[in-house]
Amino acid sequence: MAGGEPGEPNPEEFLYGEEDFVLQAAGWGGPDPAPSRFDRVLLAGWSDRMERGLFRYRLGPLPTRVLPGPVRLVAQLNEQRSAQRRPPQPVRSLRDPFDPGAFNFTRLRPAELLFRLRRTGGPGPPPEPLLVAINASPLERGHVLLLPEPARRLPQALAAPALRGALEAALLSAHPGFRVGFNGLGGGASVNHLHLHGLYLDRPLPLEEAPAEPLGPRLGLLRAGPAPAFLFFAPGPAELEPVSRAVCRAAEHLGGAGLACNVLATRGEPPAGPGAGGGRGLRVLLWARRPLFGPKAGEPFAVALCELAGLLPLPNEPLYRDITEAQALSAIRQHLLPEPELRLLGGELARLLGD
Template sequence: MRECERTSTAPEGEDSRLREEVEDWEEKGVPNFVYRQKELLEGIQWPRTAPSLLDRTPRSRFDSALCAAWRQRMELGLFRYRLGELQTQTLPGVVGFVAQLNVERGVQRRRPQNIWSVRQAFDPEQFNFNKIRPGEVLFRLLREPDLPGALQQEDILVMINVSPLEWGHVLLVPEPTQGLPQRLLPAALRAGVEAVLLSSHPGFRVGFNSLGGLASVNHLHLHGYYLAHRLPVEGAPSEPLDPGGRLHLLQALPAPGFLFYTSGPGPDLEALIGRVCRATDYLTDHEIAHNLFVTRGAPPGKTSPSSALTGIRVILWARKSSFGVKEGEAFNVALCELAGHLPIKTSQDFDSLTEAAALALIRDCLLPPAQAEEVQAALVALIAQDEQ
């Protein structure tokens, strides 16, 4: 059913072989996954068949490497829980929320760090990705220069999220020893967007939570994971906010957000990365929490859920700051919830949650209208500077 298909527990003897493999990797160092621009895939679409048949579609080299290594770590028991088949349903209503029951993540995930500011400095004494077990790292993601003399892109460590949302849930972490705080940087965003383009699965998405936007670790990282379902933000309609069409407002439910779009790799992608990071810099500098989601999607305008996924959508939401996980709620609002994917903590909530209740939880996390208008005006002004 998934791009990373499930397997049974490793048989006796197989477990020791897998451990020897990881020990060998630890001894030799982290393996490299080197890719070239020609591997960035355009035109990936949802198949006409049901999502349960996605595992029959051809995998890219990136998907194969990620899924094979991720599955090995699951068999070795390096996660906090063994992820089984997640109960999934689409909530009745106009939005099309994809709800999944993930009790173990709600109970066993690491408690969030003590965070009090969107601009908080990195603290080496708190948990960070320099303190993980070596076996949690899958590979180093490296882009090979395509032109003689071109600078090589900064490498990114791809590691398992030990409390996974779904199969294939990984973290993209720029060199951890740099001690970067959870503030989005162009090199990290570029790696996230290109990871989506490296996948032949239309449901591989990447996202970022700022401090105050439910990031639980103050060490720069993005999330990537597979979800074999369409999400509302892929084809939601939008309207331009600037004459050049560089920034759009995604008005549809589940939450209004700022839409940046590119048709694929090349100069337009580099320009998009710069615009997005200038926007997140503004939000961070003004102590405004935010979430970001990268997915294959339709061009801006009057689109629909059935629209072709012709490019990459990057959606940015400014929101109220929320420090720590709120207990007793069906879900916590971060990058995937704003995109329409709801990981639910309890069976009772999974059985009883309605679209209206989900929207109420999400609206409670959004900026009040007056502040939202101020942020929109500021971002439009930033984009206007690009045009000058």
Template structure:
């Protein structure tokens, strides 16, 4: 995939680039400061040749800053492997899976930590984001004069084993040692990161412990993918009278859909409701994955061109701990959304839609358990008016 920010680095983003390696610690972490006017809720669409090239798309300050700093870290050799253009195919069938061959990630990524519980406490002796090299930090996200609740600072780090171009981690206040459990301020930062990008394929997600999070230190993933995904416009039905929570029934996996048209009170309500839902799942030892993408409002199936707001999809799933080597891919946030990073050339060449669906659905909760979770989440949404 071509770099989403085009071939030229933005001069505006040059202050975020590293000086000589020996000066990294002395220079400190640069700030990327943004305001409400930088958050774009509407008017983002896929070009007519979506998936072929995105170099012609407009770029925001955020896109230029992230991509130019990320490219510099590539040239400095800070990643575990050099990410070249990934072989990509849209699997034949009705779902529209985007499969990519990423052998190096399957081989070179850091082994997951020893996790036994969705609610496991942070362990400073294990690997965490206070132990990374200074050059892995791109910048600090800092909101200028927030209109809503004060947003804690978020560090934007490279993922040294990237899924795709621009794969970063959003980490709130690493020194606090927060475990991998979603918090409102962290989710708000993820939503705002998507709104800061003019790229329709910049997505953000969260894996819980037991949901294939490999590090028990609070973080979100963000990355660019030059293709629409099934969840952007998949049909849904409301589960409560207020329309706070919807059931996304389409393949590859049924999930709970939350939607906001953009910044403001509506988004704050969504953050509150989503975190109530993830708190319930964590408290009941139910692993989960979450995906944030620009998309269509809830309702009937919609063209992916209708990216009128933000879709937040939450999946409850079976817990999975330890290293998972079987199968063409592991099932976490991007796979549930329809993006399949495949580990071997053999699997990439033979993978079918039916096989992908079967692998994903094998990781989901039994239907009876799903119905229990659904009833509990709907009850939680009813408390919004209390």
């Protein structure tokens, strides 16, 4: 690990090359995999900051249960996050500019920065370096922020160089549950300053292996889980750049149509599902949704990428104890598109990405 750039936040650099990618990560159900160098450095730094009191609360084991029902939603009780996290910034539109007067990641304390990810060597030109910082209001152990250079003051609009760097981070982990994701404006983003999330979730999700309906050569429609998503797939490192560009092109199309988006990348099976040939790679899911600006009265929980993927961090014990799958699905699906609109959008994206 080396030092950073003069005049900028100066965390250690985590230099990596193609040889550091974990191409055949362990699946679920076997012995716990040996952590990669990336996992060891990230989790050691994260735990150190927890011991030093740099988080808004001390995160211990979280009560967790699977809601009865076919979707198998995972509910977690995280009262501290609900009570102690920084209030989300008010958002007025999908294209709000960066506001230097609001909280942003140039204000992070130096100790909140863990390291800067920087690739050396191939395949292809390296992606944009990413700062890896603690999320001071964590959902899980190891929950971090992946930040393109904060001094550039980019708004929360998904950009291919940043997404590609985050996808490479996913391949650096040996843990099958390390996922990276993005919440857009109107889709649960709480800070209008470009950032992605990385976090370890210790449970498999149905969307990792369920087959998708093909919409085009590079696009599928995945109906597993609580919300249908457009599916992209990268079988290996060489495909990360075209997949990143395709996802961002699709997200830009959604924004032009007045829709918000969320993105999740996870290890998983090829789009046709297990047994269809081909090895595991990275599944990248893009959700299209009605934008929501500010809290909605009567909503039991906010809906962002975790909820769309089937993980429900819940703010209080009665809700955690009593919520049913039907109630949770109703809360999630009120933000989604009706089936005819989803079908129409899928056709538009297939044509867009087929050009």
